[in-house]
Amino acid sequence: MKEFAVFWGCTIQTRFPFIEKSTRIVLESFKLPYRDIDGFTCCPEKSLVNNIDHGAFVVTAARNVALVDELDYDLVSPCTGCVSNLATVKGELRANPREKAEVNKLLKEVGREFKGTSKLQHLVPFFHDTVGVHAIKQKIKKDFTGMRIGIHYGCHMIRPSHALRNDDPLEPRKFDTLITALGAQSLQFMTKMMCCGQGLDRIDEHDRALHFARIKLKELKSLGCDALVLCCPSCFLQFDNNQFLMEKEGEKFGIPVIYFTELLGLAMGYKPEDLGMDLHRVDCTPFIKKWESLSERPPREDAIEDGLNAPGEL
Amino acid sequence: MLEATLNFKLLEQCSKCGACFSICPSCMHIPGYDPRAVIRDILDGNHDKWLSSRHIWQCLECHHCLEICYQHYGFENAMTALRTIAAKKGIHPTQVKRGWEMFVKTSRLGEPALPARKKLGLPEPKASGADEFKKLYAMLKAAREKKENPEGKGSE
Numbered sequence A: 001m002k003e004f005a006v007f008w009g010c011t012i013q014t015r016f017p018f019i020e021k022s023t024r025i026v027l028e029s030f031k032l033p034y035r036d037i038d039g040f041t042c043c044p045e046k047s048l049v050n051n052i053d054h055g056a057f058v059v060t061a062a063r064n065v066a067l068v069d070e071l072d073y074d075l076v077s078p079c080t081g082c083v084s085n086l087a088t089v090k091g092e093l094r095a096n097p098r099e100k101a102e103v104n105k106l107l108k109e110v111g112r113e114f115k116g117t118s119k120l121q122h123l124v125p126f127f128h129d130t131v132g133v134h135a136i137k138q139k140i141k142k143d144f145t146g147m148r149i150g151i152h153y154g155c156h157m158i159r160p161s162h163a164l165r166n167d168d169p170l171e172p173r174k175f176d177t178l179i180t181a182l183g184a185q186s187l188q189f190m191t192k193m194m195c196c197g198q199g200l201d202r203i204d205e206h207d208r209a210l211h212f213a214r215i216k217l218k219e220l221k222s223l224g225c226d227a228l229v230l231c232c233p234s235c236f237l238q239f240d241n242n243q244f245l246m247e248k249e250g251e252k253f254g255i256p257v258i259y260f261t262e263l264l265g266l267a268m269g270y271k272p273e274d275l276g277m278d279l280h281r282v283d284c285t286p287f288i289k290k291w292e293s294l295s296e297r298p299p300r301e302d303a304i305e306d307g308l309n310a311p312g313e314l
Numbered sequence B: 001m002l003e004a005t006l007n008f009k010l011l012e013q014c015s016k017c018g019a020c021f022s023i024c025p026s027c028m029h030i031p032g033y034d035p036r037a038v039i040r041d042i043l044d045g046n047h048d049k050w051l052s053s054r055h056i057w058q059c060l061e062c063h064h065c066l067e068i069c070y071q072h073y074g075f076e077n078a079m080t081a082l083r084t085i086a087a088k089k090g091i092h093p094t095q096v097k098r099g100w101e102m103f104v105k106t107s108r109l110g111e112p113a114l115p116a117r118k119k120l121g122l123p124e125p126k127a128s129g130a131d132e133f134k135k136l137y138a139m140l141k142a143a144r145e146k147k148e149n150p151e152g153k154g155s156e
């Protein structure tokens, strides 16, 4: 496997260092060749930077990509936004040689060159494609049989598809495959592919952001969902933080929000506290409790076996 | 140099289509949000009508419209273009300005939370590329100015 740099991004390092923790834990235990490198900046965040200055968006992302190009590494990120933004610019520059030349003329002044040769991947498709379900299954100590999970892909894990090319952009499967490989049931629900709506919080429309969160959480609650699993710090902010704020106002959904690496870590035998799950706003204990109670039950085959093997009355 | 663009040919097709309206989350859940009306006005030369509207900022950039679009174009391009023009005129949500200023100053949208990192036993964060970024951004601005003003005229 080729070495890869992890692109943590601003949001995880600023607000959710525990996500970095669980990510490092799983990368370590799979003995993956991940590296921390100097020099990254914000990816940059598209909805902010691109709206104001397209050139700044392109040059900044191209520089970040150039850093991994130079080292002949690939790049993996636990943030959907970062990968999507970097890949968008990489795609734009590869399709547009004149623009690429303009960007490289600037980059040359700081001693860099964008080549666009490194592979940029989000953590979930990376685990699916590069680590593989088979290797994951071998690491499972206790699976999630009987747990009902709602997956939230996060728009930028898979879109824009021309830049990311990692799954079907409207009916993706890879995250589902990973979650079901861990033994859980992946619920199929109406709002599964709906955007989290966190962007609304960034334009001073907090109530509307809550409204978007509410729509999905309501549906999940009605389906008896045990946890919402996702892999994007923005979506995490939206469903954990904002759900908590609604709870404080008396609107309780009680849907724990679990990062992909946390769920994977639990299955591999790590404790919720090792993974930093006690730092979530919405309490994860109901999920853990149910999971533990399920595994205290005798294997489901036992009762049937007993019945089949019982002495006959007739 | 490296400026945003808008493709009118593709927008003409949009005005006859509107398919992505039915998949767009903002169209579904935000009353009054309708990029079809925005596109009509852009094509009629009346885009300025929308510059102070909240709606242009309510596009979530989820790219649903792009993916369902037979042109692989999407409503979002029109919204992005209008946001860019509005921002240049200084019309934008307050948080956008705050975020932008932090980005230009620090090259990031926030600094690593050091005490929390320590508690979690995380390694020191790697050096940021802030200085190099600042240089690069200054050069981009200078290159643009030079393009607009090749002989340095009117730069007093």
Ligand code: SF4
Pocket (backbone or CB within 6 Å): B020, B023, B024, B025, B026, B027, B035, B058, B059, B060, B061, B062, B063, B064, B065, B066, B074, B075, B076, B079
């Ligand atoms: S990117 Fe914007 S316009 Fe397109 S579907 Fe998403 S919210 Fe709607």
Ligand code: SF4
Pocket (backbone or CB within 6 Å): B013, B014, B015, B017, B018, B019, B020, B021, B065, B068, B069, B070, B071, B072, B073, B074, B075
């Ligand atoms: S963006 Fe594409 S799908 Fe949407 S209205 Fe225009 S042509 Fe139709």
